[in-house]
Amino acid sequence: MEGDSGDLVTTPAPRATWTDLLGDSDALAFQTPLWLDCICEVTGYRDASRLYVTEEGKTILLPVVSRSVSGGVVEEMSLPYGWGFGGLLAPGGINERDVELVIGDLLSRPPRRISVRPNPLGVSIWERAAGDRVQRVARRAHILALEGGAPAVWERRFRGEARTAVRKAERSAVVIDADTTGRLVPAFYELYRRSFQRWARGSGEHSLAARWRRRREEPLQKYRLIAERLGEGCRIWLASVGGRPAAAIIVLTQGENTSYWRGAMDERLAGPVRANYLLHWRAIEHAASSGCRYYHMGETGPAAAGLDQFKTRFGAEPHAYFEYRIGPPAD
Numbered sequence: 001m002e003g004d005s006g007d008l009v010t011t012p013a014p015r016a017t018w019t020d021l022l023g024d025s026d027a028l029a030f031q032t033p034l035w036l037d038c039i040c041e042v043t044g045y046r047d048a049s050r051l052y053v054t055e056e057g058k059t060i061l062l063p064v065v066s067r068s069v070s071g072g073v074v075e076e077m078s079l080p081y082g083w084g085f086g087g088l089l090a091p092g093g094i095n096e097r098d099v100e101l102v103i104g105d106l107l108s109r110p111p112r113r114i115s116v117r118p119n120p121l122g123v124s125i126w127e128r129a130a131g132d133r134v135q136r137v138a139r140r141a142h143i144l145a146l147e148g149g150a151p152a153v154w155e156r157r158f159r160g161e162a163r164t165a166v167r168k169a170e171r172s173a174v175v176i177d178a179d180t181t182g183r184l185v186p187a188f189y190e191l192y193r194r195s196f197q198r199w200a201r202g203s204g205e206h207s208l209a210a211r212w213r214r215r216r217e218e219p220l221q222k223y224r225l226i227a228e229r230l231g232e233g234c235r236i237w238l239a240s241v242g243g244r245p246a247a248a249i250i251v252l253t254q255g256e257n258t259s260y261w262r263g264a265m266d267e268r269l270a271g272p273v274r275a276n277y278l279l280h281w282r283a284i285e286h287a288a289s290s291g292c293r294y295y296h297m298g299e300t301g302p303a304a305a306g307l308d309q310f311k312t313r314f315g316a317e318p319h320a321y322f323e324y325r326i327g328p329p330a331d
Contacts, residue, residue, distance in 0.1 A: 157315025
């Protein structure tokens with residue numbers, strides 16, 4: 001435990017306190033202790049989460065993982081790229097003082113490389129508090145508000161192209177299955193494996209090298225572990241065409257937030273019948289009926305014009321935000 005002007009810091013954060021905090025915050029599935037455990041088990045990072053207790057008794061938590069990199073530098077990430085958003089949790093949401101306190105703490109520690117990618121919905125608070133003390137990397141994510149429930153989303157937010165695509169998938173007898181037990185992990189992963197080569201073609205990377213790298217970074221056991229640990233919080237949606245798996249997505253739910261995390265498809269089967277549109281629509285319907293306020297559709301890079309268009313057709317709005325970095329740049 002560390003002390004700083006009356007504020008106490010405990011690391012790693014006690015799990016009981018962390019779990020209690022989830023029920024009184026705007027947490028994403030990525031900010032849960034179960035998710036951090038998965039990161040550590042799959043990647044070899046260590047739990048470096050930090051629990052702050054202010055002089056007023058308020059608790060603030062930063063999910064963080066760490067590892068040693070070249071030159072003896074310690075790298076801390078909230079969270080590693082590809083593992084979703086990190087950032088702060090606090091009862092009733094965060095404020096500027098919370099962010100100022102945590103940034104001040106991170107800046108005061110021994111030399112290390114630190115990266116924080118917070119929930120894009122909190123960008124204004126982070127920007128007012130961060131000032132010029134940290135480096136910034138511009139990023140963008142798409143988020144669909146579910147206010148009014150599924151009917152309102154369909155009528156007011158979906159664009160005509162999305163509604164047309166959903167109807168086409170329904171007419172094409174696309175069959176949708178959903179599961180939270182891990183039963184659909186093999187079907188998802190087979191589609192994901194087939195996608196490696198398609199993505200490699202798009203990036204110009206040699207297909208054999210791309211498949212080897214992807215399999216190393218994205219092993220089947222990773223998805224089995226996440227499905228097992230998150231249980232009801234991890235739902236896999238599978239679209240089949242003519243009895244054959246055509247497309248699948250993984251969505252993660254925590255409290256009032258559902259996050260689309262991974263997707264894969266057999267383009268020859270899924271594309272003509274617009275299977276991905278029906279998959280997301282069913283996931284959005286489920287999230288809205290479960291009381292969720294947001295359907296997070298993840299980051300969208302500046303070169304991904306097609307993905308940007310796909311997400312906006314569902315009514316998801318782009319949110320510009322920043323990744324905040326402290327310390328020396330990566331090699």
